Amino acid sequence: MKFIDVAKYFDNIEKTTKRLEMFDILSNLFKETPNENIDKIIYICQEQIKPPFESLKIDMAEKMLQKSIARATGVSLKKVIELYKNKGDLGLVAEELSKAQKSKLIQPDELTLIDVYDSFLKTAKSSGVGSVDIKISIIAGILGRAKPLEAKYICRFIIGKLRLGVGDPTLMDSLSKAKIGDRSLREKIEKAYNLCSDLGEVAKKLFIEDIESLEKFKITPGKPIRMALAERLSTPEEIIEKIGKCAVEGKYDGFRLQCHKIGKQVKIFSRNLEEISYMFPEIVHSIKKYIKSEKAIIEGEAIVYNEATEELMPFQVTMTRKRKYEIDKKSKELPLKLFIFDLLYINGKDYTEKPLRERIKLMEKNIELGNGLELAERIITENPEEVDRFFENVISRGLEGVLAKRLDAGYSAGGRNYDWIKLKRGYKGDLTDTIDVVIIGYIKGRGARAKFGIGALLAGVYDKKEDSFKSIARIGSGFSEEKWQELKSELDKISLKQKPARIESEIKPDVWVEPKYVIEVAADEITKSPMHTAGRTEKESGYALRFPRAKSFIRVDKKAEDATSVEEIKKMHKMQSDV
Numbered sequence: 001m002k003f004i005d006v007a008k009y010f011d012n013i014e015k016t017t018k019r020l021e022m023f024d025i026l027s028n029l030f031k032e033t034p035n036e037n038i039d040k041i042i043y044i045c046q047e048q049i050k051p052p053f054e055s056l057k058i059d060m061a062e063k064m065l066q067k068s069i070a071r072a073t074g075v076s077l078k079k080v081i082e083l084y085k086n087k088g089d090l091g092l093v094a095e096e097l098s099k100a101q102k103s104k105l106i107q108p109d110e111l112t113l114i115d116v117y118d119s120f121l122k123t124a125k126s127s128g129v130g131s132v133d134i135k136i137s138i139i140a141g142i143l144g145r146a147k148p149l150e151a152k153y154i155c156r157f158i159i160g161k162l163r164l165g166v167g168d169p170t171l172m173d174s175l176s177k178a179k180i181g182d183r184s185l186r187e188k189i190e191k192a193y194n195l196c197s198d199l200g201e202v203a204k205k206l207f208i209e210d211i212e213s214l215e216k217f218k219i220t221p222g223k224p225i226r227m228a229l230a231e232r233l234s235t236p237e238e239i240i241e242k243i244g245k246c247a248v249e250g251k252y253d254g255f256r257l258q259c260h261k262i263g264k265q266v267k268i269f270s271r272n273l274e275e276i277s278y279m280f281p282e283i284v285h286s287i288k289k290y291i292k293s294e295k296a297i298i299e300g301e302a303i304v305y306n307e308a309t310e311e312l313m314p315f316q317v318t319m320t321r322k323r324k325y326e327i328d329k330k331s332k333e334l335p336l337k338l339f340i341f342d343l344l345y346i347n348g349k350d351y352t353e354k355p356l357r358e359r360i361k362l363m364e365k366n367i368e369l370g371n372g373l374e375l376a377e378r379i380i381t382e383n384p385e386e387v388d389r390f391f392e393n394v395i396s397r398g399l400e401g402v403l404a405k406r407l408d409a410g411y412s413a414g415g416r417n418y419d420w421i422k423l424k425r426g427y428k429g430d431l432t433d434t435i436d437v438v439i440i441g442y443i444k445g446r447g448a449r450a451k452f453g454i455g456a457l458l459a460g461v462y463d464k465k466e467d468s469f470k471s472i473a474r475i476g477s478g479f480s481e482e483k484w485q486e487l488k489s490e491l492d493k494i495s496l497k498q499k500p501a502r503i504e505s506e507i508k509p510d511v512w513v514e515p516k517y518v519i520e521v522a523a524d525e526i527t528k529s530p531m532h533t534a535g536r537t538e539k540e541s542g543y544a545l546r547f548p549r550a551k552s553f554i555r556v557d558k559k560a561e562d563a564t565s566v567e568e569i570k571k572m573h574k575m576q577s578d579v
């Protein structure tokens with residue numbers, strides 16, 4: 001496949017503001033891609049080279065890419081920097097310089113998708129001494145052969161600003177359409193994706209093999225399983241009414257970790273499915289030594305724990321363990337304890353479809369406790385009063401609440417349903433629970449803050465069915481002056497000239513941004529409002545947050561699609577009015 005064809009598809013995606021059109025363009029792209037290369041196209045659309053858990057990044061700073069552009073187009077670095085100042089997009093810089101240069105050539109080279117992908121791969125794999133020069137020259141080589149439109153997308157990909165704005169759900173729908181003409185394969189594709197977190201691999205199975213092979217898809221230790229999530233209810237009575245006798249566990253507030261033991265190796269994955277084993281050497285050590293099986297997958301929440309006082313530390317303290325430097329020192333100063341709450345694979349067997357009841361027994365049998373490994377505190381009950389007592393007890397020890405889990409349910413990879421139900425303080429009436437919103441734009445503002453150029457954020461929630469983001473609030477408080485400034489500079493890096501296809505909003509902010517950053521907000525209540533598009537239908541107006549205020553800065557552990565969903569907002573609104 002010629003890369004120029006891929007670039008033309010990208011150009012069309014960039015131009016459309018309609019989600020359905022984007023879906024058609026993508027499915028045509030997938031149809032045209034040779035089966036054996038479908039994984040590469042998927043990775044590029046996801047702005048990665050391999051699935052995220054392989055942690056393979058191109059790792060080229062803007063300065064390096066500027067040098068590659070200069071070398072490829074025969075102009076000085078100074079000229080590249082000048083043009084960049086003017087255009088603010090290295091893709092456009094490369095496109096323009098390449099136009100000027102290519103007009104001199106009689107017969108430009110034909111780049112293939114593989115040429116481009118391999119150059120990305122080689123660049124990502126070169127590391128250590130001398131790698132800066134190697135990376136610059138590989139990319140200069142490919143840019144030297146690229147047509148202007150190709151150069152634009154190659155450069156944007158390299159610095160992580162491809163900004164096609166397509167989410168995984170749209171990619172899955174488009175794969176289905178490319179294969180059989182409609183979206184009906186989506187569920188099967190998603191199921192396989194949930195088990196391996198590698199959409200490239202799933203697409204390849206579908207296109208090279210067949211639909212049946214998707215159905216037989218199995219988990220593999222070493223590849224993360226997309227994590228199960230919880231629904232919420234507001235009282236113990238509702239929980240017992242919904243799922244009957246259940247396991248009720250403490251809800252720990254730390255890092256969610258999925259730990260894979262594969263022989264002598266241990267891989268730990270974050271909620272975002274990135275491999276972060278290097279951050280937690282004490283947990284790696286304990287799993288290697290105290291889980292008695294060649295291969296195993298367990299899940300738990302890790303929290304900094306004070307052995308002497310038996311105290312769990314607050315989230316802010318645990319967060320300091322997310323770091324790149326001084327890891328050994330910190331692991332001794334602030335050791336983590338892993339509160340294990342699930343076991344998905346052990347002794348060569350996949351237990352994701354077995355009932356929780358059975359998985360609990362396996363956990364109790366196969367994990368040697370102590371040494372930083374603990375089982376999550378748990379009772380089994382069908383009595384709401386007992387749930388309430390347990391709830392009050394864990395709250396008094398600094399936990400966030402409880403999770404009630406259906407005893408006969410398998411593990412819902414990648415799903416949020418009533419197999420797991422969370423109960424936190426504050427679900428009872430007023431909205432003291434926070435909501436995770438995605439920033440979709442900002443308003444420059446008047447008054448005191450106008451001097452920073454940012455007065456309020458326009459924020460949205462995620463509509464899962466449509467794979468789009470819908471507005472729910474303007475947020476103008478909760479940050480310090482420094483934080484507003486920092487936020488503005490981060491948002492300017494992802495600003496867009498026009499509303500992207502996946503955002504739906506009546507309110508037009510001064511600056512649209514790529515839906516990327518999630519922040520936590522508190523509000524007094526969820527109200528109905530004709531201004532916002534979250535939950536809006538032809539007959540009903542949308543939902544809005546009353547007096548929203550930011551409670552956190554950008555949440556690095558959450559992707560835009562992990563924000564609170566429209567469905568959840570609807571349920572929270574109902575809970576409020578039920579009281």
Ligand code: AMP
Nearest residue numbers: 230249250251252253256301341376403
């Ligand atoms: P939330 O992030 O509020 O949707 O709550 C779900 C999160 O609670 C999970 O993603 C875990 O990180 C965390 N958690 C804490 N304790 C447990 C537990 N016992 N079982 C499952 N998840 C837990």
